Amino acid sequence: MIIPIVESQRLTDMFEDGTGPTAAYTDAARARLVMAYEACELADLARAFVPIGEHELNPDGINRSPGTVLADALRVITAAQRFFDATAVFERMSGADWQVIGDALEVSPRTARIRFAMAEAAFRELLSPERVPAAGEAGRLRGYMAREPLEVALDLDDWVLRHEDGDSDLGTTPVSGSLVRRGLRRRASTRP
Numbered sequence: 001m002i003i004p005i006v007e008s009q010r011l012t013d014m015f016e017d018g019t020g021p022t023a024a025y026t027d028a029a030r031a032r033l034v035m036a037y038e039a040c041e042l043a044d045l046a047r048a049f050v051p052i053g054e055h056e057l058n059p060d061g062i063n064r065s066p067g068t069v070l071a072d073a074l075r076v077i078t079a080a081q082r083f084f085d086a087t088a089v090f091e092r093m094s095g096a097d098w099q100v101i102g103d104a105l106e107v108s109p110r111t112a113r114i115r116f117a118m119a120e121a122a123f124r125e126l127l128s129p130e131r132v133p134a135a136g137e138a139g140r141l142r143g144y145m146a147r148e149p150l151e152v153a154l155d156l157d158d159w160v161l162r163h164e165d166g167d168s169d170l171g172t173t174p175v176s177g178s179l180v181r182r183g184l185r186r187r188a189s190t191r192p
Helices: 005-017 027-047 068-093 098-105 109-127 140-147 149-162
Strands: none
Touching: 027 068, 027 109, 027 140, 027 149, 068 098, 068 109, 098 109, 140 149
């Protein structure tokens, strides 16, 4: 997504001084943004399986490169697991206890805690102001998303709008417009 230079500089100034809109996002909003990113990644990976490439199949219909489809499918499954973890973290950041999560998954609260406690701890660590990501760290992007949600949300706005598929009531800020900031109350929707 291309942000005009003036707007980009304004956002950069707010990020650097720590007083901009980014500083005010709730942990739950940050977790929801990470979940949105994981959904975007999963959708892009899965969508790549839909078209059949011109040189993908032999003339007899057999896979031209055995094993490649399985390797790509493993990336989709891994992305789905990251999305699943991100949904549980979002639920926890939104106040759900292990009982609620266990009930939703039809497992015991203990099983839910065992399954998702590490993902929650990793997310909380990403939010820690003392934490500095190591160079080349795999979670660097997720840490950036958790700490600086506005820029990522703007990119996801662009992604959603490019992939609307007829959803006409999304507005111009389908991700960034709904992130909740600390201290702001959201009005209850009057829509059914």
